[in-house]
Amino acid sequence: xxxxxxxxxxxxxxxxxxxxxxxxxxxxxxxxxxxxxxxxxxxxxxxxxxxxxxxxxxxxxxxxxxxxxxxxxxxxxxxxxxxxxxxxxxxxxxxxxxxxxxxxxxxxxxxxxxxxxxxxxxxxxxxxxxxxxxxxxxxxxxxxxxxxxxxxxxxxxxxxxxxxxxxxxxxxxxxxxxxxxxxxxxxxxxxxxxxxxxxxxxxxxxxxxxxxxxxxxxxxxxxxxxxxxxxxxxxxxxxxxxxxxxxxxxxxxxxxxxxxxxxxxxxxxxxxxxxxxxxxxxxxxxxxxxxxxxxxxxxxxxxxxxxxxxxxxxxxxxxxxxxxxxxxxxxxxxxxxxxxxxxxxxxxxxxxxxxxxxxxxxxxxxxxxxxxxxxxxxxxxxxxxxxxxxxxxxxxxxxxxxxxxxxxxxxxxxxxxxxxxxxxxxxxxxxxxxxxxxxxxxxxxxxxxxxxxxxxxxxxxxxxxxxxxxxxxxxxxxxxxxxxxxxxxxxxxxxxxxxxxxxxxxxxxxxxxxxxxxxxxxxxxxxxxxxxxxx
Numbered sequence: 001x002x003x004x005x006x007x008x009x010x011x012x013x014x015x016x017x018x019x020x021x022x023x024x025x026x027x028x029x030x031x032x033x034x035x036x037x038x039x040x041x042x043x044x045x046x047x048x049x050x051x052x053x054x055x056x057x058x059x060x061x062x063x064x065x066x067x068x069x070x071x072x073x074x075x076x077x078x079x080x081x082x083x084x085x086x087x088x089x090x091x092x093x094x095x096x097x098x099x100x101x102x103x104x105x106x107x108x109x110x111x112x113x114x115x116x117x118x119x120x121x122x123x124x125x126x127x128x129x130x131x132x133x134x135x136x137x138x139x140x141x142x143x144x145x146x147x148x149x150x151x152x153x154x155x156x157x158x159x160x161x162x163x164x165x166x167x168x169x170x171x172x173x174x175x176x177x178x179x180x181x182x183x184x185x186x187x188x189x190x191x192x193x194x195x196x197x198x199x200x201x202x203x204x205x206x207x208x209x210x211x212x213x214x215x216x217x218x219x220x221x222x223x224x225x226x227x228x229x230x231x232x233x234x235x236x237x238x239x240x241x242x243x244x245x246x247x248x249x250x251x252x253x254x255x256x257x258x259x260x261x262x263x264x265x266x267x268x269x270x271x272x273x274x275x276x277x278x279x280x281x282x283x284x285x286x287x288x289x290x291x292x293x294x295x296x297x298x299x300x301x302x303x304x305x306x307x308x309x310x311x312x313x314x315x316x317x318x319x320x321x322x323x324x325x326x327x328x329x330x331x332x333x334x335x336x337x338x339x340x341x342x343x344x345x346x347x348x349x350x351x352x353x354x355x356x357x358x359x360x361x362x363x364x365x366x367x368x369x370x371x372x373x374x375x376x377x378x379x380x381x382x383x384x385x386x387x388x389x390x391x392x393x394x395x396x397x398x399x400x401x402x403x404x405x406x407x408x409x410x411x412x413x414x415x416x417x418x419x420x421x422x423x424x425x426x427x428x429x430x431x432x433x434x435x436x437x438x439x440x441x442x443x444x445x446x447x448x449x450x451x452x453x454x455x456x457x458x459x460x461x462x463x464x465x466x467x468x469x470x471x472x473x474x475x476x477x478x479x480x481x482x483x484x485x486x487x488x489x490x491x492x493x494x495x496x497x498x499x500x501x502x503x504x505x506x507x508x509x510x511x512x513x514x515x516x517x518x519x520x521x522x523x524x525x526x527x528x529x530x531x532x533x534x535x
Contacts, residue, residue: 003209003265004206004264005269005270005271005468006200007273008272009058009211009275010253010272011050011213011214011215012050012216012219012274012434014219014277014279014420015041015277015439016227017219017227017278018030021250021254022034027250027251027253027257028254029255029257031526032258033257033272033443035449035450036450037270037442037444038442038447038451038452039441040440040453040456041437041456042274042456042461043278043455043458044276045276045392046394046457047337047340047434048276048435049276049337051070051113052068055068055090055131056458056459057399057461058095059090059092059094060459060461060477061092062396062459063394063396064398065091065398067089067092067093069398069402071085071112072084072085073085073089073401074101074349074401075399078348085112085113086113086194086327087114087117087126088116088272089113095462095466096118096122096209097118098474099121099206099469099471102206104121104471105122105205106208107123107205108123108124108126108209108210109124109209110192110212111127111211112126113128115129117125117139119139122284123140123203124138125143125195126138126456129160130468131160133158134160135156141459147195151198158184158191159192165381177197178246179242179245182219182245186248186252187377188214189256193210193212193256195455196260197259197260198510200264201263202409207417207465218246220433222246224280224429225243225246226243227279232506255269259270261443263310266444266476268440269444269468270445271464272439273440274439274440275438276435277435277436280411280431280432281412281413281432282410282427283413283424283433284417285409285413286306286418286422287407287415287417288416288419289419289420289423291332291333292419296331296332297331298325298328300322300323303422304416306420325415328416330362331366332462334417334418335416335417336415338406339408339414340404340406341366341403341405342405343405343520370407381410382410387403387407387408389404390404390406412435413431414433426501438458442480444468446486446487448485453484453485456482457479457480459477460480460481461482470497471497472497473497
């Protein structure tokens with residue numbers, strides 16, 4: 001396949017929403033893409049969370065190898081302190097640098113954990129970066145000013161995270177008033193697409209990737225308006241108005257897809273992918289409360305009790321290990337989004353915890369308890385349906401950064417780490433939560449038309465992209481080439497090319513600029529709280 005490759009990333013996209021919108025005529029370009037290309041389910045990481053999942057897609061490596069587990073993670077193997085991730089935490093090469101190192105050009109827009117930007121042959125504008133840091137952390141130097149000069153409608157404040165705009169759209173907004181949040185993401189996605197389109201036309205790369213993350217953000221908060229399973233028999237005018245505005249967002253995304261396909265042409269490959277899927281959650285499991293009831297965790301006396309789930313998008317409850325009596329705690333959870341449980345061990349991240357010699361026996365005991373005693377008090381049904389050890393979920397050099405357990409709940413939701421008066425509560429409204437299966441679709445001259453492939457892994461995307469570009473595939477990549485996407489004649493003529501191991505960092509390690517300042521960190525945390533990733 002001699003043409004260009006474009007990764008059209010839709011964060012959290014799921015067929016249950018997109019197929020419905022295609023049937024209703026809201027997304028005609030997506031419907032056409034399906035008929036002209038191949039599609040399948042894309043299995044995410046454990047857990048199905050944005051930072052590790054997108055990093056797996058762009059590295060072809062699992063979290064235990066690339067080192068990204070969450071939005072917040074431990075500073076080091078022996079540190080009890082958490083920090084916001086940056087590109088410095090990615091411990092292996094990305095497809096951007098693989099392509100660049102092969103003498104080709106790459107462009108990356110709005111990917112998480114790409115700040116400061118890697119120095120590649122091409123350009124990188126990272127995502128999840130506050131407004132005042134985007135210029136300094138994009139590559140090459142001057143790319144933002146160039147876009148400002150060349151695109152008349154360019155608006156960096158809208159494109160980046162902007163505290164004033166986010167706060168207006170999120171903080172204190174009641175759950176029935178979503179329109180400011182939806183409108184913000186329509187405007188923001190337009191800015192990101194304008195940048196990609198301008199460079200696709202005027203300064204094209206062999207590989208270009210973009211993530212539209214508003215799909216995830218809207219679905220978290222407006223799931224009941226998007227999933228056809230929740231459509232009321234007699235919808236109110238408020239419901240119809242909000243749903244129509246949600247559909248306006250997806251109409252915009254569909255228009256971007258149509259323009260992208262037209263620019264790339266039939267000789268290139270457009271790959272639609274999501275980092276994970278989505279579903280609905282109608283209950284909250286308070287994991288630290290369960291651990292407390294089972295005698296594994298002890299709160300300090302001043303730790304507040306959460307009596308009901310939040311009615312506001314921007315509600316934020318600070319959580320710190322200082323709320324726990326670590327001298328009497330043998331297991332705890334730190335963040336909602338990881339669904340991870342940590343077992344403190346003496347001498348690792350502090351003086352408190354179980355004796356190292358007791359670790360295996362205690363871990364087996366806790367795993368059994370999670371699967372058999374963490375149950376719905378009304379029905380006795382398991383709340384925890386799967387428990388992975390760190391060796392099962394995060395094998396690799398970075399395993400010591402990972403939680404000891406990662407759990408899956410019966411409705412795929414994030415558990416809460418807050419202190420509650422009960423283990424299980426119903427939500428006042430259905431919220432969107434991550435599902436472990438996302439989407440993958442491909443379109444191009446050498447792609448099978450109308451094909452449905454079996455479920456594949458995020459690990460398979462990077463080698464498939466390199467294959468489509470005719471580039472060597474590093475042997476340490478953990479996935480495979482998705483040959484079933486392509487026609488038999490193309491696969492016969494173009495065998496995958498493997499090369500030796502590589503050892504190239506994602507960023508210049510001499511870059512010592514701070515990632516963000518205190519104000520920027522507060523803004524990232526506000527967005528994470530609004531979406532339920534932290535509490």
